[in-house]
Amino acid sequence: MTDSSPSRTDTAMEYPIDLVAAPLIKLSDMAPRREIRTAGEDWTGITSSARRRKLQNRLNQRAYERRKASRRPASIHPGQGSRPRYASLATTDAPDAPGSPSVPQKLAVIKSPAGCTPGSGCVLLRPGAQGALRQFVKKAYEDYVLGCPQPWYLSTLIQVNVFNALVQNGFTLGFSDRWQKKGVISPFSIIGPLQSCDSYPLNLQPTALQRTVPHHPWIDLFPIPQMRDNILLSFRHLDMDELCGDLLDVKPGLEGKPSLIVWGDPWDTRGWEASPLFLQKWGWMLGGCRDILQATNYWRQSRGEDEILF
Known part of the structure; x- marks a missing residue:
């Protein structure tokens, strides 16, 4: 007697699986x-x-x-939240940041006069790097929206956020877009009538040392007055390229290097944190900077990490 039952292949062809109607199981x-x-x-x-x-x-x-x-609603106070802002890539041709203090006019960033060598400064965004950075930020954001952020993105995002914070502080100070170039000098240290800086956030207002020591304008962008002075006091012995690389080199695969971390408004010292490796290598730079040291321990405690004894 011939077996008339359909073979496995025949069944598959005659009764195809309805993939559209099949239930989907969400994996996460x-x-x-x-x-x-x-x-x-x-x-x-x-x-x-x-x-x-x-x-x-x-x-x-x-x-x-x-x-x-x-x-919680966003707040400028560290005690009101512990989630960092997600990175985006600021550009120097953007308008003033919403909510930033108004300034009467843009400050020109001046070329170094003859005989004045304020240091090579810090090229915060090397030629050709901006396109790659935009692709990285786009990919990181897409993965974040899809609920699958990659842990290895974190070290690069930290540098992107620091770069963005400095760009936003440049907007707040009214600097022209030339502040990222080499061979320029801060308008705060130009000889001539002093422009009023009362409209700037308190932590970004120039110190007496910034008014008298010629320097590259990227130093003006850190919202930590004593840190800016410490840099200027050690200017001749400081490797600015090395410092810039630690803080702002946004190439992937640079985990475990000294860094600053931005959690809040870029002009508010309380929204910044220094990593242990930064304190180990550049700790002298934060001498007398009580606000950021307190903020560092606040953010560490919010993550369940131990305080750092300074």
Whole structure:
């Protein structure tokens, strides 16, 4: 008797699977794992229950702080949230930042006069780098929207945010777009009538040293007056290119290098944090800068990390 039952192949051809109607199962990472920032925080595969529980508690606390911050209105005060702003790429041809103090006119950034050598300055965005940066930020944002941010983006985003913060502070000070070039000198140190700076945020108003020591304008953009003075006092012995590279070199794969981190408004010292490696290498630069040292410990505590004893 011949077996008339259809073969597996015949069945597949006669009764094709309805892929459109098939239910879709959404796959996603476990919520706590989305908070992992370094390989050392991944608790999966760890056999020690105590170590695993410690890491899980840290990630759960981080997730809680992020959710709590997302429900709050934005504020200039560090105590009102602990979530950093997501990076975008500012450009020097943008208008003044919304909400920034008004300035009567743009300050021209002057070429260095003959005989004056304020240092080579810091080329904050090397030629050809802006296009690559835009692609990186676009990709990072798309992954963020899709709910699959990549941990390795973090180190690059930190530098992008610092760059953006300095650009925004340049807008706030009314600097022309030439402040990023080499061979220019800060308008604050130009001999001549002093322009009133009362309209600037307090932390960006030039110090007496900025008024008298010729320097590149990128130094004016840090919202930490004593840090600016410390840089100027050590100007002749400081490798500005090395400092600029640590803070603003936005190439991927530069994890574990000294850095500053921006969490809030760029002109507010309380929204900045210094990484342990930055303090180890450049700590002298923050001597007397009590505000950022306090802010650093605030942000560390908000992530469940230990305070740094200065």
